[in-house]
Amino acid sequence: MSVHWNWARTFYCRPRLYVEPKSIDSLRTLLNEINETKSKVRVIGCGHSPSSLSMSNEVLISMKYFNKxxxxxxxxxxxxxxxxxxxxxxxxxxxxxxxxxxxxxxxxxxxxxxxxxxxxxxxxxxxxxxxxxxxxxxxxxxxxxxxxxxxxxxxxxxxxxxxxxxxxxxxxxxxxxxxxxFYLELNQKPLEFHTFLNTLSIHYSSSDHFRYMWYPHTNSGIAYHLNRVNPRLINNKKKSIFSRIISWFSNSLIGHHLLELLFYFSLYFPSLVRRINRMYAKLEGKTLHKIDRCDKLFNFDCLFRQYASEWAIPLDQAVSCLTELEQSMEQYKNVHFPIEIRFSKDEDLSYLSPAYGRKTCWINTVAYRPYGKIHYQHRPFFQAFEHICHKYNGRPHWAKEHPLKNEDFAQLYPKWNLFKEKREEFDPNNFLINDCLKNVFLN
Ligand SMILES: Cc1cc2nc3c(=O)[nH]c(=O)nc-3n(C[C@H](O)[C@H](O)[C@H](O)COP(=O)(O)OP(=O)(O)OC[C@H]3O[C@@H](n4cnc5c(N)ncnc54)[C@H](O)[C@@H]3O)c2cc1C
Known part of the structure; x- marks a missing residue:
């Protein structure tokens, strides 16, 4: 029985049967067996979700060969x-x-x-x-x-x-x-957290893809304004060996390896986290201008393994929510940076999109697991974070950990019962419901 971990190695399962079908016929044969044996089944892509959403101890089907x-x-x-x-x-x-x-x-x-x-x-x-x-x-x-x-x-x-x-x-x-x-033009600059809160709408409405990274326990952060530009020849000069060494030094050595070591020490001396956040806010709080193909600026290095919690807050409650979050944080010593703040429009195409029917501010917090170390020091803050986000009508990201149950979702999603009825038509025996989803749909 093989073991399957998610990307962050925070959840694993030991499926009785793990399959990577290559054709529609083999998928059908598999489903026949599942129906005969009345097995629970999960279908996965990469299986990277930072929760137990993609786990199954019965049948796990990977779609990796459906890749055309x-x-x-x-x-x-x-x-x-x-x-x-x-x-x-x-x-x-x-x-x-x-x-x-x-x-x-x-x-x-x-x-x-x-x-x-x-x-x-x-x-x-x-x-x-x-x-x-x-x-x-x-x-x-x-x-x-x-x-x-x-x-x-x-x-x-x-x-x-x-x-x-x-x-x-x-x-x-x-x-x-x-x-x-399209290409993106990035204008990155340090922006104090309180200034950001006071001018939130100016920021998210003044560029196509704005995001903000807050260094908790400090008043520092970085604003990333990304605007769409037409494809063009990029004038990014080839870097000299010297500047490549400098960028390796700052991105890899300081931005990754030293940080991992420091966060590792902080597991034993939690009050170090505030100093680490302050130090990195200074080191990383630089002004930067860059143009590149969109995916190269949308994607970034998520560093090392981490616990994650992300909530979709109605945009008009974002400032109150973030303010309460900052106040509550004074009780905790060890909130890792960054708290990432992103925005999206109100959606109507997916009843279960956390942005359904409302403009949204997404707030994401992480707790790193340096060198893969399992720890639970983040739990008190994560619980406070979940409580505050829920209080402001937040809806959790479906792929990340959350404590909510069926009755909570019924309050949060106007089409919750309709979704459940349709789901039951497609899966009356709940074969596709694993432990993670039992709390969501059944309890
Ligand atoms: C490092 C990292 C960074 C991330 N960054 C972001 C981010 O910036 N924004 C954001 O919103 N999310 C982010 N996420 C969350 C991520 O986008 C989701 O977890 C996504 O679902 C992972 O894709 P996957 O292929 O691994 O899906 P899986 O984990 O394999 O599956 C996720 C869900 O999709 C279902 N599923 C997958 N394939 C099929 C199929 N063929 N048929 C039926 N159901 C299927 C699974 O049953 C499961 O419910 C991040 C996750 C990680 C690990």
Missing amino acids: ILEIDEINHEIHCESGVLIRALNDILPQHNLSLTVQGSVNELTIGGVISTATHGSGIKYGSISSYVRAITLMKLNGDIKEYYLDDDEDLFRCLTCSLGTFGIIISVRLQVSPL
Whole structure:
């Protein structure tokens, strides 16, 4: 029995049966067996989600071989790809056709099936999560039937399928609206946290893809203004050996290895965290201007393994929520940087997108696990964070850890019961519900 870990190595499972099917026929045969043995099953892409969402101790199906881009329509800006296609592959191939993904998260080692099933988002008040760009989904139901679903066929069902946490069946392929190829111009500058709070709307509305990184326990942060520009020859001069050594020194040695060591020490001396945050706010709080292809500036290095909690707060409550968060933080010594603050538009295409029906401010906190060390020192702050975000009507990111249950979601999502009814039609025996989702849908 092999062991499967998520990316952060915070959750694992030992599936009785792990399979990587290569064809529709083998998927169907597998589903027959599952129906006969009445087994629980999870379908995964990379299995990277930072929670137990993608875990199963019974049957685990990886879609890694469903990795073909089936069609690229350059005129209508639409692609059709199998669900196991990596975001990284799309970032490599779409520019050759003068296209780009419209939005994406911080990393590209994720599958299209995984990102649309969890409403993965980037930042930009005019843009939705990746789920909001889905135009059709081909799904294999648990009885083996395959159908391509469009919005016009059944609006309610389609709005469930575009963010469905793997609870309706196996997503075989997805048609996605994409954008003409674009580059981003980055203007990065230090911005005090209190100034940021007082001018929040100016920032998120003055650039296409604004995000903010706060160094908790300090009044420091960095504002990243990213604006779309047309593709152009980039005038990034080739770096000299000297500047490459300097950038290795600052990014790899100081930004990664020294930081990991310092956070490791802080597990034994938690009050060190404030000093580390202060020191890195100074080191990293630089002004920077850069133009590059969009994915190269959307994606960034998430450093090392970490616990993560992220909530979608209604935009009009973001300042109050962040203010209360800052006040509460005085009780804790060890909140790691950065707290990442991002924005997205109100969505209507996915009933379960955390940004459904409201403009959203996403707040993400991490607790690093230096050298893979398992620790629970972050729990008191994470609990306070969850409590405050929930108080401000926050909805947790589906792929990250949260304490909410069915009755909480019923309050938070206007179409919750409709989603549950549709889900039960597709999976009346709850074969697709694992322990993580039991709390969400059944208890
Ligand atoms: C380092 C890191 C950085 C991240 N950054 C961001 C970010 O910037 N923004 C953000 O919003 N999120 C972010 N995330 C969360 C991430 O986008 C989601 O966890 C995403 O689902 C992971 O993709 P995956 O292929 O690993 O999905 P998995 O973990 O394999 O699956 C996720 C869900 O999708 C379902 N699923 C996957 N494929 C299928 C299929 N073919 N059919 C049916 N169901 C399927 C699974 O059942 C599961 O419910 C990050 C995660 C990591 C680890």
